[in-house]
Amino acid sequence: MKRLSLIILLSLLLTGCSSGADPVSGEAPEGAGDNGxxxxxxxxxxxxxxxxxxxEPILQALGDAMEYFEAESCAFQGMEKIFTYSGFELHTYEMEGVDFVAALVFLDDSVSTKEGxxxxxGLEDILSAYGDGYTKTNDMYSYDLDGSRLSFLIENDEVTSIEYLAVTE
Amino acid sequence: MFKKRFLTAVAVILIMTGTLYLLERLLMPKHVSAIVEGSLIEEYYKEEKGHDVIFVGDCEVYESFSPITLWEHYGITSYIRGSAQQLIWQSYYLLEETLKYEKPEVVVFNVLAMQYDQPQKEAYNRMALDGMRMSLSKFKSIRASMIEDEKFIEYLFPLLRYHSRWSELTAEDLRYMFRKGKLFHNGYYMRVDVKPVETVPRGRKLADYQFGKNAYYYLDRMVELCKESDIELVLIKVPSLYPYWYDEWEAQMEDYAQRHGLMYINFLELIEEVGIDFAQDTYDAGLHLNVTGAEKMSVYFGKVLQNTFGLEDRRNEVDLSRAWQQKADFYYRMKEDQYRELEEYGYLKSLGARPPESTAVD
Structure with missing residues (x-):
């Protein structure tokens, strides 16, 4: 009986109770790899x-970057890469050997958001394009949608920073 | 009859406990041939204590100072209690724990961690916490560090977290189940490889440059702890070029150090004076210094420590010198091995580094 309870306990321990992959070797965040x-x-x-x-398919379509930077995260928690194209920077993160879009940062006014x-x-352009469903941190206006965040920084009544960010839960 | 039952129950409990202990030893990641940084914290407990200087902080600190160089040039004994992306409360509780074992003259804290006001990532929590011995400091550090989905009990009994590793077990898990060799040099993680700086990303604009209340709370506690223990606290920012160190952050640290009467050194402003050459002294394009960079930093900083705090040259202590000679032998042996490996493969295969061609742009 006692032997049986021991076996049951160990089986539960080895197969059952939680919790997913080894946290140090890493696991993909929610949303990673959604290509659509x-x-x-x-x-x-x-x-x-x-x-x-x-x-990968995005880089193939965009062509060669003007500048490239890569940095291994501390303790091999993935490679962070930054590709600089005319008007914007594309930041990536790595999970299980595959690179995904982490952020996109505007560098000048030669590019715009899809909504113009x-x-x-000005702030009025942001509000008319995206409405008032923003969260505000100091002068940063952020809109969240399906695992992405679009942020605008307003300084002296002008947008001085635009960033798309991949949000992980 | 009762005695027999009692003895049987005790035997069952002992067998169960023993089995669970063995399973935990088997299933916990060993961090010997890959992600070795996960072994940094636990190595401290095997050391002789009584260090003059204790460093606490993140990867910037365990890659930027060589205790062997500090010893060889100044006779200063030191230990680095650092881990990857070590958050300020983890540094605080590690320091609190360290002071139970020894009382250094000087504590050095690297301020990059001020940028994080909240827990960040389980992988880094694990690297800072799993290696700590059970203590009240560890419990408090776990409480302060857990992200939303983490469970306190899984830190107390890591088997609950790592049980699913059974399908990934390798020979290494058996080999290092009870004993690991030394991997570091008083908390210093040696890398001899070189990857020069070519570009440095610009700093992205932030909504708020103010360090968070939680970060300041633990910095205040660190100041208080050192004051109570009559220890000099030095704040530093090591000369890593990325992540970006903002002027607004610098101003806050300068102001804080001034208000609390602390020494603060931003080595980013002393790159030339220290002699750091980012074509030679970094192994990952400016994020971390390699061994030549760490040795230069130690030669410079050792002089500051000696001149400012009057740390004694202890090289004339016979037993201590003998112990440090052994450490130095291990240091130079590892250095030679790494250079040999670099010559042979072009990268540090044994540390899980990537071959250069795998990181190039297509």
């Missing part, structure tokens, strides 16, 4: 870039 455009999507030259989208907001637009 979801949430806020940036478009450039006919290429749609969605947060958490797989990077540029750097140096």
């Amino acid at each position: 455009p979801a949430g806020y999507v940036f478009e450039n030259g006919g290429v749609a870039i969605a947060m958490h989208g797989e990077v 907001v540029y750097l140096f637009s």
Whole structure:
């Protein structure tokens, strides 16, 4: 009887109670690898870039980057890469050997959001494009949609920063 | 009859406890040939204590100072209690725990961790917490560190978290089940490889540059703890070029140090003076220093420590010198091995680094 209870206990321990992959070797966050455009999507030259989208096909469509930077996260928690294209930077994160879109940052006013907001637009342009469902941190206006966040920083009545971010739960 | 039952119950409990202990030893990640940083914290307990200087902080600190160089140049004994992305409350509780074992003259804290006001990622929590011995400090650190889905009990009994590793077990898990060799040099993680800085990403604009209340709360506690223990606290920012260190952050740290009468050194402003050459002294394009960079930093900082706090040169203590000679032998042996490996493979295969071609742009 006692032997049986021991076996049951060990079986439960080994197969049952929780919790997923080894936390240190890493596991993909929710939304990683969803290739279909979801949430806020940036478009450039006919290429749609969605947060958490797989990077490889996007890079192939965009062509060679002007600049490239890569940095291994501490203790091999994945490679962070930054590809600089005309007007924007594409940031990636890595999970299980595959790169996904982590963020997209505007560098100048040669690019705009799909809804028509540029750097140096005004707050009224943001509100008319995205409405008032934002969250505000100091002068940063952020809109969340399906695993993505679109943020605008207003300084001296002008948009001085536009970023798309992949949100992980 | 009662005695027999009692003895049987005790035997069953002992067998169950023993089995669970063995399973836990088997299933916990060993961090010996990959993600070795996960072994940093536990190595401290095997060391002789009585260090002059204790460093606490994240990867920037365990990659930027070589205790062997501090010893060889100044006769200063030191230990680095750092882990990957170590958050400030983890540094605080590690320091609190360290002070139960020893009382250094100086504690050095790297301030990059001020950027995080809340727990971030389980993987990094595990690297900071799993290696800590059971103590009240560990319990408090777990409480402060857990992200939403984590459970306190899984830190107390890691088997509950790692049980699913049974399908990933390798020979390494058996080999290092009870004993691991030394991997570090008083908390210093050696890397001899070189990857020069080519570009440094610009800092993205932030909504708020103010360090958070929680981060300041633990910095205040660290100041208080050192004051109560009559220990000099030094704040530093090591010269890593990325993640970006904002002017607004710098101003806050300068102001804080001034208000609390602390020494604060931003090594980003001293790159030339220290002699750091980012074409040679980094192994990952400016995020972390390699061994040549760490040795330069130690030569510079050792002088500051000695001149400012009058730390004694202890190289004339016979037993201590003998112990540090052994450490130095291990240090130079590892250095030679790493250079040999680099020559052979072009990268540090044994540390889980990637071959250079796998990280190039297509």
